[in-house]
Amino acid sequence: MARAGATAVNTALGCLDEAELIDLTRALIRIPSVVRPGEAAATEAAVARHVEAWLTKQGFDLDVQEVAPGRPNVVAWLGEKGSGRSLLLEGHTDVVTEGNPAEWTHPPFGADLVDGRIYGRGAADMKSGLAAAMVAATAIKRSGATLNGRLVVGALVDEEGDMIGAKHLCTTAIGRELDAAIICEPEQNELCLEQRGVVWARVAIRGRMAHGAMPEAGVNPITALGALLQELPALERRLRKLCRKSPHLRPPTVTPTIARSPVQGVEQSNVIPSSARALLDVRLTPGPDEAAVAREIDTACRLAMARCPGTAIEWEPVNGFRLATRVERSEPLVRAMVAGVRQATGRRAVFGGVPGSTDGTILRMQLGIPIVTCGPGHRLIPHQADEYVEVAALVDAAKIYVASALNFLE
């Protein structure tokens, strides 16, 4: 049975300080960590320093790993793996842009606490989840529980970008020793065993320049771009056949997000350009591997080329493939969390699915370990104006992490 002694869990839950959790969440929100390329000061550095100082004060062993200039992962741990397991509670320190502050009724970095909600950029995605992980680990530490293994808290950079923080963690000793991870992203505290995957296909189309009055002298890449766009519904249908149906995930989608021609030079009314460019945002559910997905995108390009003789259409994935992930309910981590939700909240676990990819995608693909995404905040609130987290959900998340971690590391 994946359930720690009731005493150990109750003792640790008793060590969880809700006021401290609220204060920490608000402190993290107040430190902006929107990453702006080209601005040396606009990184996760300041919030990472706060995480480091806070965990150091609690007496954790800790490592700060500079992933890129001014972009440190903070990794803290409790206990040694030994012959036991190693569990990661994962959060990211970057947030997306606040957009136009005038569209917010609460200041984006003010961390206003109103009617049981904390407002601000990152309130849900995901300074609340990160704070819950930190406070949960602290409660376990204060309770003096003996762990059969190691509990790791990872505050990683760049989840909203190329996920270099998660990729870096996978190359470190403590990363390679992980056996499972809880991804503390805002999923309404549901246990998400599946995450949709994504491939961003960057398409390059080549034709031949010519005068607009004599189109027969050239090859128009814009016509080929149109042909490719017409192939996308069929591509989507083929991917839907290839991927597994899921009760928790929307089916695969193929969405063009960039279309451009000419790519270089000046736009001129009477010039057929030599090239065009497009980007396809391809979302996946579990099932096919990289090669199978690539084959379908290849086919769409080939069919479009056949309709526009003389053009060349090529594509490549931006930042590789992020395949959909899935873990089975029989995994020890899932069983530990199902019991943990009950112990922590008195309610039955609700299962769900993650609409996009997360750092967990990288951990699952590179380390092969089971991941469960579970954290406070409404699934649809990230990246919106007036982003918020409910304090009750924040506290529940921390409790779920305490009980689940103790169950898994018993």
Ligand SMILES: [Zn+2]
């Ligand atoms: Zn996130």
